[in-house]
Amino acid sequence: MELSVLLLKLTEGMWISTKIFVLTLLFSLPLGLFVAFGRMSKNPFIMNIVKLYISVMRGTPLVLQLMVVYYGPYFIFKLSTPDRFLAVIIGFVLNYAAYFAEIYRGGIESIDIGQYEAARVLGYNKSQTFLKIIFPQVVKRILPAVTNEVITLVKDTSLAFVISVSEMFTLAKAIASAQRSVLPYVVAGIFYYVFNFIVAVVMEWWENKLAYFS
Amino acid sequence: MVKYLEIRNLRKSFGGLGVLKDISLKVEEGQVVAIIGPSGSGKSTLLRCATMLETMDSGELIYLGENAVTTGDDGKIVLAPPRKLRKIQSYYGLVFQNFNLFPHYSVLKNVTDALITVQKKNKIEALELGRELLQKMALEDKEDAYPHQLSGGQQQRVSIARALALNPKVLFFDEPTSALDPELIGEILQVIKDLAAERMTMVIVTHEITFARDVADHIIFIDGGVIVEEGPPEEVIGNPQNERTRAFLRRFEG
Numbered sequence A: 001m002e003l004s005v006l007l008l009k010l011t012e013g014m015w016i017s018t019k020i021f022v023l024t025l026l027f028s029l030p031l032g033l034f035v036a037f038g039r040m041s042k043n044p045f046i047m048n049i050v051k052l053y054i055s056v057m058r059g060t061p062l063v064l065q066l067m068v069v070y071y072g073p074y075f076i077f078k079l080s081t082p083d084r085f086l087a088v089i090i091g092f093v094l095n096y097a098a099y100f101a102e103i104y105r106g107g108i109e110s111i112d113i114g115q116y117e118a119a120r121v122l123g124y125n126k127s128q129t130f131l132k133i134i135f136p137q138v139v140k141r142i143l144p145a146v147t148n149e150v151i152t153l154v155k156d157t158s159l160a161f162v163i164s165v166s167e168m169f170t171l172a173k174a175i176a177s178a179q180r181s182v183l184p185y186v187v188a189g190i191f192y193y194v195f196n197f198i199v200a201v202v203m204e205w206w207e208n209k210l211a212y213f214s
Numbered sequence B: 001m002v003k004y005l006e007i008r009n010l011r012k013s014f015g016g017l018g019v020l021k022d023i024s025l026k027v028e029e030g031q032v033v034a035i036i037g038p039s040g041s042g043k044s045t046l047l048r049c050a051t052m053l054e055t056m057d058s059g060e061l062i063y064l065g066e067n068a069v070t071t072g073d074d075g076k077i078v079l080a081p082p083r084k085l086r087k088i089q090s091y092y093g094l095v096f097q098n099f100n101l102f103p104h105y106s107v108l109k110n111v112t113d114a115l116i117t118v119q120k121k122n123k124i125e126a127l128e129l130g131r132e133l134l135q136k137m138a139l140e141d142k143e144d145a146y147p148h149q150l151s152g153g154q155q156q157r158v159s160i161a162r163a164l165a166l167n168p169k170v171l172f173f174d175e176p177t178s179a180l181d182p183e184l185i186g187e188i189l190q191v192i193k194d195l196a197a198e199r200m201t202m203v204i205v206t207h208e209i210t211f212a213r214d215v216a217d218h219i220i221f222i223d224g225g226v227i228v229e230e231g232p233p234e235e236v237i238g239n240p241q242n243e244r245t246r247a248f249l250r251r252f253e254g
């Protein structure tokens, strides 16, 4: 296979990987915030359910979770198997929301109570206090931890191979074994590295943008 | 004179430990009341109940004749309905010991944001008022700075400007100089004296006895959750009647 054909194929795979990456962040970042609220809920029922959800998501392999989402509907409920790509997105979103939730929670709990009290005496209502006063400070504090997760996510997209979604790594593996060549792996490695390099640059830019306060 | 604040029979305990035991006090328009007393006597708790950061166990809290908190016949407290409560809350401001400025807002935004967000004031007017207040606090060259770039004294002046921006009827201070380096205390005390000269109604918890004597019309000495002695400074500080007051004041002499 010519290098240009290989690159073309892997670029197609990269497009799928990128879609997994973007959609996962798009849904898991907001969902994680709600999960964090559930985890901090004063209602012990909600709090414990969410706590269990988080511990299962963090305590079992993502590969296994993807398989459960994909095969579960058939084997457990005798329903038809879902679309592979949809299953991957659901699996990733549920998993990453749990990790992000714990990051949000750490950030929210680290904010000094005096910030809430000052806002309250000034007359801010609860949502204004959270959105205007607390959350911007949380974002700054959690950015390094979020960056770690996002970089892990780039690499984790390769786990979609387990239910045969043709993201880049799945394709690289297929071509490599058909061609008896390691070149696809090398190219894949470079792709991931460049992707993460861009992620790191963007996150660093964002951190610098928030460096104006402390 | 108009009664700006009245507290009746305030009780507050934490986990069975009685911290405030039947506190009653009145603050009239233009009055400056200083609250003094040993550490742990309940001064902060009293301010926190008055500003509703803490809910009292029983008693009454009244601003300008409007009840924020009352106690029903069953001994349970009743809060005013939310709309009325919001209105009452706009009657007072609080200056914290450790400022609690919003670190992600510039000085000017710290002072004006509540005006715009909470009181829905026109932005241009709010900024104008904010700049006026910063000028009054001698901070006109700092409007674009962020809190971490300021000295403690400057931060406290920003927080006073932030409280004044909402035009409160009563302004509370909880040890406004305790977190400051000694050389910065004077500038804050001067700001408060200036406000007193403008007849701003204030309730000040302080360990600065000389300052309390100079600025206040009325001194309240609290010990063990009760008002032990109160009156004009000449009496409470100049000629205390109660032995506990004397013992407390002796520590500030010499």
Ligand SMILES: Nc1ncnc2c1ncn2[C@@H]1O[C@H](COP(=O)(O)OP(=O)(O)OP(=O)(O)O)[C@@H](O)[C@H]1O
Pocket (backbone or CB within 6 Å): B014, B015, B019, B037, B038, B039, B040, B041, B042, B043, B044, B045, B046
């Ligand atoms: N949230 C709380 N939970 C439990 N106990 C509290 C709480 N807040 C205050 N206390 C207790 O109430 C008592 C009075 O505290 P408070 O902070 O009102 O004293 P203070 O007069 O302001 O003292 P200081 O001069 O040191 O500031 C103390 O014994 C304190 O430990």
Ligand SMILES: [Mg+2]
Pocket (backbone or CB within 6 Å): B043, B044, B045, B175
């Ligand atoms: Mg105190």
